[in-house]
Amino acid sequence: MKTLDRKLAALKSDPNSKAFVIADAKDADMAFGVRAPGPRHYLSSVGERVARFSPEIWTRDEFNYRNLPEFLDIIREIVGQGLVDIMLMSAYVNEQLAIKEGLFAHHAVTPAARANDATDIWAIRHGCYSQEPSQPFRSASIDHIQCGQAACDPSQEPVPGADLGLYSMTFVNELEHDKRSLEAFATFRQESERKRFRYFLEVFDPNVETGIPPEKLGEFINDNIIRSLAGVTDAGRPLFLKIAYHGPQAMEELAQYDPNVIVGILGGSAGTTYDAFRLIHDAQKYGARVALFGRKINNAEHQLAFIEMLRLITDGRLDPLEAVHAYHGVLQEKKIPANRSLEEDTQLTDQVMSYDGGAPRRGRPIASVPIPQGRGAAPPKESSHPTSETREQSWPVTEEGKPDFSRMTAEHRRDYDRQRLKRTFG
DSSP states (O other): OOHHHHHHHHHHHOTTOOOOEEEEEEOGGGTTGGGTTOBTTOOOTTOOOOOOOOTTTOOTTTOOBOOHHHHHHHHHHHHHHTOOSEEEEOHHHHIIIIIISOGGGGSSOEEEEEOOOOGGGOOOTTOOGGGSOOOOOOSSOHHHHHHSSSSOOTTOSSOSSOSEEEEEEEOOSOHHHHHHHHHHHHHHHHHHHHTTOEEEEEEEOOSSOOSOOGGGHHHHHHHHHHHHHTTOOGGGSOSOEEEOOOOHHHHHHHHHHOTTOOEEEEOOSOOOHHHHHHHHHHHHHTTOOEEEESHHHHTSSSHHHHHHHHHHHHTTSSOHHHHHHHHHHHHHHTTOOOSSOHHHHTOOOOOOOSTTOOOOOTTOOOSOOOOOOOTTOOOOOOOSSOOTTTTTOOSOBOTTSOBOGGGOOHHHHHHHHHHHHHHHHO
């Protein structure tokens, strides 16, 4: 049994299950084009696939993106690692690896393909498509995802390709645009039901100005999700949701509404390593049971180590800061240059939730939302009896004597990290 099926069954039978699904999104060629495979600072163990550049026109330094063969090698390596549950690809990459190569036949990872590519993910160079209100669009048909041709053989079981897809919608708070998106979604659902094709639903934040205050955007998204699925019976409902993380309150509101709805988060722009690790930790704490990271994994200095840290966090074996230190330890051991210093990589940064990574607009949240103390709640007190962990410290601590990261300044965090490094590496 695939790990995805086992975990979904556990979550359906027990809403308190600690099962957590991690998906790697390697479908960016449906958005970014040539840049989709990402920077070449990380390659698989297979190594470089020499590109045929004319030396009088290009140098490798001038074009430092992986090519598709190098990208496919990384996917093969991640699938072989077996720590992610889903590998999301474009229909074309799915054809190369799942249908033609049979990569997933003997692995526990489930292949999936992006089933639509609405215009807000058209993030090509020099283009402005993603700045316009999102319009529904589909390049891939379900048959092409399942078997690589216009009409699958109905007797072929299981399908050679993917039987799972990602469908995305973007509500922009404009009646005609949102109505068209819902009509396209209804058409897709009906086709999926006929073809016994499973899907998960991604709901992006608005990609244009909506007039909705940032602190209310989670409510807007939650209500749209529940309202849109209220007319959908079990046969046509998504396996799980994928949304931006709008903080603990919005996450808990959606996760507790219906135990049958499994909520997942998207990763957003790359950010720091601590951004990624804190995001998956906080989202899980407040009800998310799925995380789908694309650029956060694809831009990592060592993708396999990054994924391993995500799994250690969701398994409760490392906290986010410990995972950042452990990850840098791996980079140091393997002599891989880090994109940022350890000090920089333990900072939380404002992250854009739009697919194209453009400048944030009013109404877009950041990935890391402060945890509210609640109405009338007193702020945490600093302990008068620091533990051995915090005795040589200048940063704020909780009543239990543990570091209080929510109140740390940049100077506090630097002091904390220096002490942590001293204890870890001597």
